[in-house]
Structures are given as C-alpha cells and as structure tokens.
Amino acid sequence: MEKFLDLKNLSIGYKKALVEDINAELHLGEVVLLMGNNGVGKTTLIKTLLKQNTILQGDIFLNSKNIKSYSQKAIAEEIAIVFSKADIPYNYSVEELINFGKYIHYPYYFKIDAADKNDISNLIEKLDLEQYRHTQLQHLSDGNLQKAFIGRALAQNSPMIILDEPTTHLDEDNKLMILKLLRQLAKKHNKLILFSSHDWRLAREFADKIWWIRDQNLQAGLTEEILLKNKNFLDPHIFNVNHNFVSPKIDAPQLEKELLFSFLQKNFDVNLSSFSITYKEDKWSVISNFSTTSHKSLAEIKNSLQTLLNSTI
Structure with a gap:
C-alpha cells in the first residue's frame, strides 16, 4: 500500500x-x-x-x-x-x-x-x-x-x-x-x-x-x-465506576462477563474477590470456599452473594 x-x-x-x-x-x-x-x-x-x-x-x-x-x-x-x-x-x-x-x-x-x-x-x-x-x-x-x-x-x-x-x-x-x-x-x-x-x-x-x-x-x-x-481492553474492569467494588473471578464469554460485572458493581459496594462465578450452558455457578450454587438469572446471583456475605459477618 x-x-x-x-x-x-x-x-x-x-x-x-x-x-x-x-x-x-x-x-x-x-x-x-x-x-x-x-x-x-x-x-x-x-x-x-x-x-x-x-x-x-x-x-x-x-x-x-x-x-x-x-x-x-x-x-x-x-x-x-x-x-x-x-x-x-x-x-x-x-x-x-x-x-x-x-x-x-x-x-x-x-x-x-x-x-x-x-x-x-x-x-x-x-x-x-x-x-x-x-x-x-x-x-x-x-x-x-x-x-x-x-x-x-x-x-x-x-x-x-x-x-x-x-x-x-x-x-x-x-x-x-x-x-x-x-x-x-x-x-x-x-x-x-x-x-x-x-x-x-x-x-x-x-x-x-x-x-x-x-x-x-x-x-x-x-x-x-x-x-x-x-x-485491559478485553477486561470489564475498564468500566469500573465503583472504586469500593472488587470483582469476583468471572469465567464467562466476553459479553456475559461484561454484563455481569456491570450488574455486580451496581449492586455491591464490597470486595467479592473471594468468590468465583462461572457461566456454562445458560447457567451461572457461584463458588465460595464453602459451597457451589447454580442459578438461572442475575437476580438469583445477587441474592446468593448477599446470603453468603451475611453468613460471614
């Protein structure tokens, strides 16, 4: 050229x-x-x-x-x-x-x-x-x-x-x-x-x-x-607008990963790094040190994380 x-x-x-x-x-x-x-x-x-x-x-x-x-x-x-x-x-x-x-x-x-x-x-x-x-x-x-x-x-x-x-x-x-x-x-x-x-x-x-x-x-x-x-272009933390929020490890396709990250930082003002969340075959799994739970919606993930966080207080 x-x-x-x-x-x-x-x-x-x-x-x-x-x-x-x-x-x-x-x-x-x-x-x-x-x-x-x-x-x-x-x-x-x-x-x-x-x-x-x-x-x-x-x-x-x-x-x-x-x-x-x-x-x-x-x-x-x-x-x-x-x-x-x-x-x-x-x-x-x-x-x-x-x-x-x-x-x-x-x-x-x-x-x-x-x-x-x-x-x-x-x-x-x-x-x-x-x-x-x-x-x-x-x-x-x-x-x-x-x-x-x-x-x-x-x-x-x-x-x-x-x-x-x-x-x-x-x-x-x-x-x-x-x-x-x-x-x-x-x-x-x-x-x-x-x-x-x-x-x-x-x-x-x-x-x-x-x-x-x-x-x-x-x-x-x-x-x-x-x-x-x-x-970092390919990591959703570039959209981080909540500086008190720390993401869990997210194993999911890029779109789902970015959307879950956005959803979590809007709803949590805490450090979630002790959790892992995976996405496979239209189901989400929330993994902590003590349990693994399966969910079909983001709302269910939110409720599960809140429950797990309350149980550690």
Missing part, C-alpha cells in the same frame, strides 16, 4: 506538549481508529494534521511532502474533515450541504457537472437521507445532521478523510451503516480513513490499525496487536 501520512518525532500541544515523540505512518486503503480519554490530545492531533495547530517539534509528511509547504487550500484538497461539533449553515438543505464538498476542487463560480450530481445522489441514497434531500439543516435530528456533514466530506473525494467522533449522535443501525460505508470507501476506492471514538470495540470489526493516546504517548499498530498488548 502507498504511504500517505508520515509523522516523525512529532510533539503536539500548545504551550506544553500533550503528546510527544510520535513516530507513525498510515497508508491509503487503511481504516484507523484514534482512541484516548477526553483531553489527552486527540482533537489537537487532528488539528495539527490539518495545519490548524502549530507543530511543537518534529515533522508531518503528507503524500511525501512536508505540510509546512502546504497552503490551507492544498491541505483541504488532500484531507476531508468532519468535526463532532460544526457550525450549521442555516437556510441550506441536505443536498446543498453535500454539494459544498465538490467545490473544494473548483472555483466558487464553477457549476458542478452531471457526474458530480450523480455522485451526490448516490451518497444521499447510501446515507439513507433521500427523504431529507431538500430539508433545511436546522430541521434535522442530530443524527441525520451528522450524516449530512459526513456526506459533505465524502463528496469532497479527497485521498484522506478524518472524522472526529463521527458516530456520537447516531443510533446503532446508523453507526454500523456509516462505518461499513467508510470501510468500503477505504478498500474499494483506496482512501485513508482516520476516525476518533471512545468505543474501542469498533476497532475489532472496522479498523485495520489503532492509534491510542495515553500518558503523553501514541501507541500505533495493527488493531489486534494493540489489543493483545493492552489486554
């Missing part, structure tokens, strides 16, 4: 660096998930790639050229962008907003041709926005407005598309539809897609690579390799 984006010894931030010594490269045809907690530098990195933030140290090469040599217009031709928060151009319809994506390549007085119009119609259909084609943007739901902005970026037809939290306002069906469409664009049309999200589980199905910002560093690599190096 052709290398398109190359970061060398890059440090980003404002007066103080948020992320330091970044060395990573991306290729056309790849889908990449950018992860990290709020405030760690995801949006700052995106803005630095767009030459909207000053580089603190190092270099960014876009299509083999240092971005220092790019004008803002030239960068816009290479990278389409969808921010999670964007100004809404009132009095414009969905179709007119998506049309704007074409004008990045043309003078303002240029009229889009039949091929462009056909491309826009196809995008509107793929984004399931046909019934809103002539609807003014201020009358759209947050989800459909987000899809319209994504449509504008796709219409731009740039080699790279960056999306900052693109699925925030989307329901599950639309989230999957957008991510499938982005992956299809990457693979069939050789686009580089970089999208940020808090939901790391999206990576397993849609992302070839992960960029994970943590502790002022960026880990970059194949999705599966990053997940294997950071197995």
Whole structure:
C-alpha cells in the first residue's frame, strides 16, 4: 500500500506538549481508529494534521511532502474533515450541504457537472437521507445532521478523510451503516480513513490499525496487536465506576462477563474477590470456599452473594 501520512518525532500541544515523540505512518486503503480519554490530545492531533495547530517539534509528511509547504487550500484538497461539533449553515438543505464538498476542487463560480450530481445522489441514497434531500439543516435530528456533514466530506473525494467522533449522535443501525460505508470507501476506492471514538470495540470489526493516546504517548499498530498488548481492553474492569467494588473471578464469554460485572458493581459496594462465578450452558455457578450454587438469572446471583456475605459477618 502507498504511504500517505508520515509523522516523525512529532510533539503536539500548545504551550506544553500533550503528546510527544510520535513516530507513525498510515497508508491509503487503511481504516484507523484514534482512541484516548477526553483531553489527552486527540482533537489537537487532528488539528495539527490539518495545519490548524502549530507543530511543537518534529515533522508531518503528507503524500511525501512536508505540510509546512502546504497552503490551507492544498491541505483541504488532500484531507476531508468532519468535526463532532460544526457550525450549521442555516437556510441550506441536505443536498446543498453535500454539494459544498465538490467545490473544494473548483472555483466558487464553477457549476458542478452531471457526474458530480450523480455522485451526490448516490451518497444521499447510501446515507439513507433521500427523504431529507431538500430539508433545511436546522430541521434535522442530530443524527441525520451528522450524516449530512459526513456526506459533505465524502463528496469532497479527497485521498484522506478524518472524522472526529463521527458516530456520537447516531443510533446503532446508523453507526454500523456509516462505518461499513467508510470501510468500503477505504478498500474499494483506496482512501485513508482516520476516525476518533471512545468505543474501542469498533476497532475489532472496522479498523485495520489503532492509534491510542495515553500518558503523553501514541501507541500505533495493527488493531489486534494493540489489543493483545493492552489486554485491559478485553477486561470489564475498564468500566469500573465503583472504586469500593472488587470483582469476583468471572469465567464467562466476553459479553456475559461484561454484563455481569456491570450488574455486580451496581449492586455491591464490597470486595467479592473471594468468590468465583462461572457461566456454562445458560447457567451461572457461584463458588465460595464453602459451597457451589447454580442459578438461572442475575437476580438469583445477587441474592446468593448477599446470603453468603451475611453468613460471614
């Protein structure tokens, strides 16, 4: 695959660096998930790639050229962008907003041709926005407005598309539809897609690579390799919001494991590490030092644990 984006010894931030010594490269045809907690530098990195933030140290090469040599217009031709928060151009319809994506390549007085119009119609259909084609943007739901902005970026037809939290306002069906469409664009049309999200589980199905910002560093690599190096991603304690709660050992498939963990930490404010809970053939078993009990529901598990805890007081 052709290398398109190359970061060398890059440090980003404002007066103080948020992320330091970044060395990573991306290729056309790849889908990449950018992860990290709020405030760690995801949006700052995106803005630095767009030459909207000053580089603190190092270099960014876009299509083999240092971005220092790019004008803002030239960068816009290479990278389409969808921010999670964007100004809404009132009095414009969905179709007119998506049309704007074409004008990045043309003078303002240029009229889009039949091929462009056909491309826009196809995008509107793929984004399931046909019934809103002539609807003014201020009358759209947050989800459909987000899809319209994504449509504008796709219409731009740039080699790279960056999306900052693109699925925030989307329901599950639309989230999957957008991510499938982005992956299809990457693979069939050789686009580089970089999208940020808090939901790391999206990576397993849609992302070839992960960029994970943590502790002022960026880990970059194949999705599966990053997940294997950071197995806490696959452990439900990442959802721990009850610091007095200590989980029992849970032996169950991932979904059941995560749901049981969530259920227990909502209902117990104690250390349950002396217990083990297993799941097999639709039955749960609670194992303590003194007994093993079988249960068919989470409510039964809760009652069993409460009984066992009371018996030790």
